[in-house]
Amino acid sequence: MHDIHFNRDSLAETLRAHGINPTHQRIEIAYTLFSRREHLSADQIMAIVNERHSETSKATVYNTLNLFLEKGLIREVIVDPNRVFYDPNTEPHYHIYDVESGQLTDISASEVQISRLPSLPDGMVAEGMDVIVRVRRAKSAA
Amino acid sequence: MHDIHFNRDSLAETLRAHGINPTHQRIEIAYTLFSRREHLSADQIMAIVNERHSETSKATVYNTLNLFLEKGLIREVIVDPNRVFYDPNTEPHYHIYDVESGQLTDISASEVQISRLPSLPDGMVAEGMDVIVRVRRAKSAA
DNA sequence: TTTGGAATTAGACGAAGTCCAATCCGGAAC
C-alpha cells in the first residue's frame, strides 16, 4: 500500500529519492514517523528519538521536519493552534479531530465525496485541501 | 442577511442575547469584528481597538475572544500555526487560504457540495467541519 | 453611598518554534 519501507536502509533510499541527504538524525526522525504511522507533534518526535540512541537537538528536529515538509515526504496537520501534527501519510485523506482528547484520526478520501469545488480566484492554483471534522463525545442519549 | 447590527447599542443587545454581559471593552471588540466582517487575529484586534478610544489590555482581548467563541458569537479559523483568525461569520462556510500572502477568503457553503460524510466513531458527535483550500499564485503559464 | 462580585489590568510566566555562531561530521581527494 505504500512504497516506503521501515528499516533504516530503505528509509535512507527514500530520503535520497526525495532529494534529502540521509543523515543519522534524519533517518531516526523518518523512522519514528513512518514506523508508527501516527500523527506526532515535534516534541513527541524529539522525545521518541532521544529515548532511543542518538541525541538530537530541538533545532535539528524542527529543521528536519520542515525539510521533510518542503520535499513532500510528510504533511502538516493544523488542528489546534498550539499543537501542530506531522503526518507520514501524504495520500489524499482527511481528518477527524476529537476536540476533547486531542485524538486525531484519518478519514480516507473515499469516505468523503466532495462534488462541487469553489472557483478559485484568478491566477491561483490549489495546493491542497484540508478537511477536518471536529467531534466530541456525545452527551448521554437525550 | 445577518441579524447583527453594527452600532454599539444593537451590539450590546446581541451580546446579552448570547448571555454575555456587555461591557465597554466587549462592545468595542465586537464592534471591531462585526463592522469589518474580516478575519482578524488577536493582535490585529487589539491594535484596532486601542487606536480608537479605550485602552484594552491583552488579557482582556484574549478573554473576550474566548468568551465570544464559547458563546458561539464568532468562529476560530486555524490555518497557520502562528496565525489564528477570528471570524465574525458563524454561518456555515469554508475558507480559501493563500499560503503566500496569508490572505483568507470565505467560500459560501453552497459552493462546495459534500455529499458523503464519514461515519464517526461510536458515541461521537460532529461539532463542525472545517474545509480549507490552500492556494498559491500559479507559476507563469507553463 | 456602600458594597460585592464580576471584569479588567499589568506584568510575569510558559510553550512552541526560530535564529545564530560555533562545532562537528563524513565523504571526496590525495
Add this chain to the structure above:
DNA sequence: GTTCCGGATTGGACTTCGTCTAATTCCAAA
C-alpha cells in the same frame, strides 16, 4: 589513512503568542 570542505548539527538565546495571577476597578443593586 589524512586532510579538507561544506553541509549538518548543536546549545542556548531569543521571539511570539497566549495564559495566569494577584491587585485594582467598575458597576449595579441595596
